[in-house]
Amino acid sequence: DQQVKQNSPSLSVQEGRISILNCDYTNSMFDYFLWYKKYPAEGPTFLISISSIKDKNEDGRFTVFLNKSAKHLSLHIVPSQPGDSAVYFCAASDRGATNKLIFGTGTLLAVQP
Amino acid sequence: GAGVSQSPSNKVTEKGKDVELRCDPISGHTALYWYRQSLGQGLEFLIYFQGNSAPDKSGLPSDRFSAERTGGSVSTLTIQRTQQEDSAVYLCASSFEAHNEQFFGPGTRLTVL
Structure with a gap:
């Protein structure tokens, strides 16, 4: 039972354009959502998060949008840069418990120069 | 400062052998998590x-998997009688407390032949 889903295994975007990565979840108990970025042979690096009491959080070029009614969140990167090329994981947790993260399967973003 | 470290970085073992994987969390982090990523999975x-x-x-x-943590610091994940499906x-990851951002180590790649 995949509680967090990233239906696009890959995405290719031109440098300077917007990258939009999508994520869907099924568990209504999730109240905290995160995006991690992962380069090959490295551990995931935290990018940005959002609490369920918000619908948007922005940090520089990165913005996360949360639509609770649709159980959907998205990560927008604008403008996209070649250094953004990596695998992006969406994760969710129920912070009332152990804060263990439930991850999606990831989306490989390729930003073309 | 020092991040989360893991050893070994790579481990190749034969089916049926036991393996121990080590994690050194960030100093002062009370929460520690183990995750695994199988090929093509989150x-x-x-x-x-x-x-x-x-x-x-x-x-x-399964009960072949166990872990311990000593001194509130180093953790060891032990897999007994390894199977090929344990390859991952x-x-x-560690965090200051359970409800804070998790910082990941680089991982140990385990290959069971």
Whole structure:
């Protein structure tokens, strides 16, 4: 039972354009959502998060949008840069418990120069 | 400052052998998590430590898997009688407390022949 889903295994975007990565979840108990970025042979690096009491959080070029009614969140990167090329994981947790993260399967973003 | 470290970075073993994977969390972090990433999959939660106790072991896939944490610091994940399906990247993460951002180590790539 995949509680967090990233239906696009890959995405290719031109440098300077917007990258939009999508994520869907099924568990209504999730109240905290995160995006991690992962380069090959490295551990995931935290990018940005959002609490369920918000619908948007922005940090520089990165913005996360949360639509609770649709159980959907998205990560927008604008403008996209070649250094953004990596695998992006969406994760969710129920912070009332152990804060263990439930991850999606990831989306490989390729930003073309 | 020093991040989360894991050793070994790579481990190749024969089916049926036991392996030990080590995690050194960030100093002062009380919460420690083990995850694994199998080929083409997202990260899968294994176990959570708060201090030296493990209040959530729900992700351990079988009784061949065990983990301990000593001195509120170093953790060891042990896999007994390894099977080929245990092949994966095993990732450790730590956080200051259970409800803070998790910082990941680089992982141990385990290959069971």
